[in-house]
Amino acid sequence: MNPSTSQAFETTVVHAGEDPERHMGSLSTPIYQTALHVFPNAEDGHLIHEGHKPGYFYGRMGNPTQAALEQAMCEVEGGEAALALASGMAAISNAILSIVEPGDHIVAPASLYATTGALLDGLLPKLGVKVSYVDATHAANYQEAVTPKTKLFYLESPANPTMKMVDIEAVVSVARSKSITTVMDNTFATPYNQRPLDLGVDVVVHSATKYLGGHGDLTAGVIVGRKDVVDRAHWQTNKVLGGVIAPWTAWLVIRGLRTLALRMERHNSNALKLARFLANHPKVREVHYPGLETHPQHVLARRQMKGFGGMLSFDVGGVDEGRRLVDNVKLCSLAVSLGDVSTLIQHSASMTHAIVPRERRLAVGITDGLLRLSVGIEDPDDLVADLRQALQHV
Structure with a gap:
């Protein structure tokens, strides 16, 4: 064609x-x-x-x-x-x-x-x-x-x-x-x-x-x-x-x-809703998502992207806090990949970036408590509820 x-x-x-x-x-x-x-x-x-x-x-x-x-x-x-x-x-x-x-x-x-x-x-x-x-x-x-x-x-x-x-x-x-x-x-x-x-x-x-x-x-x-x-x-x-x-x-x-276009519409909207929820949670130190106005390159993202994607990361403090959160999610799945219709979460410091020396990891912003979230296409309110209850353990 x-x-x-x-x-x-x-x-x-x-x-x-x-x-x-x-x-x-x-x-x-x-x-x-x-x-x-x-x-x-x-x-x-x-x-x-x-x-x-x-x-x-x-x-x-x-x-x-x-x-x-x-x-x-x-x-x-x-x-x-x-x-x-x-x-x-x-x-x-x-x-x-x-x-x-x-x-x-x-x-x-x-x-x-x-x-x-x-x-x-x-x-x-x-x-x-x-x-x-x-x-x-x-x-x-x-x-x-x-x-x-x-x-x-x-x-x-x-x-x-x-x-x-x-x-x-x-x-x-x-x-x-x-x-x-x-x-x-x-x-x-x-x-x-x-x-x-x-x-x-x-x-x-x-x-x-x-x-x-x-x-x-x-x-x-x-x-x-x-x-x-x-x-x-x-x-x-x-x-x-x-x-x-x-x-x-x-x-x-x-x-x-x-179905890429349909899925990405939902990934985009769900990720923005979760990013806003996490940004207002007292146990979350920082949220990284280009769709948030607080992202330092939000204006650039608006210029070169149609939507802001289904990926975000957020910091809950340290290694122990990050591990406690991922150990207590119920709807989100603890997995290293991304882009799935299901929501996936990982603790970057102990999983995908464990091979990176800590000093180098910290230098580029991959902190000890950084969690990466691949937001799926589930109902966003259910995802918010899952993260809210998991954050009670942090």
């Missing part, structure tokens, strides 16, 4: 990737449960195998169900090309490794997803790639960190789990002035709330495990954006790393996309 440029996102996401003519009239894209595709002749075998002609030959290099998801993601994010992969980290690592080489330099936000940090701190230095971390709330910090070897600016906004924002257009302006490629993790916001490619970012990555799938029943990732980068990720990096998405998983992500 090739949507009209004037078509609403809510319409595009329902029909993205549809091609009944290509799939024998099937409105729902079939699951092509095969590892191999037969060539009609030797010449086509050569051309398809080398990527000179469209087609499929081996599951690691593509599948029609996977291709339907990739087309859908191009439509909903506005990208030239996409590559679906086995996980969000497969998407992040493939995107980065398709851009940098030994001797190159990356500038990244100090506050970001912990496993992305593990990639930047652990694997990349072994490959001869240097990384500098900056306070990404000020675009000037990216510029100050640039060296003659800087090849990539990495962005994450809102940041995990501090909800700090990046001025996307300002960072892109710095990058373009110095011919630096930009890669942005748009998992928290989703393309419903934020369109980084429209703001000039070169490549967007998603953990499709989260909001795109939406139901906590799959693990997947997506790269979408500039064709040359995506092509390198497809035909070079992932060809040897092999982080291939399964056809059944690709189909589940496509199905999840159909």
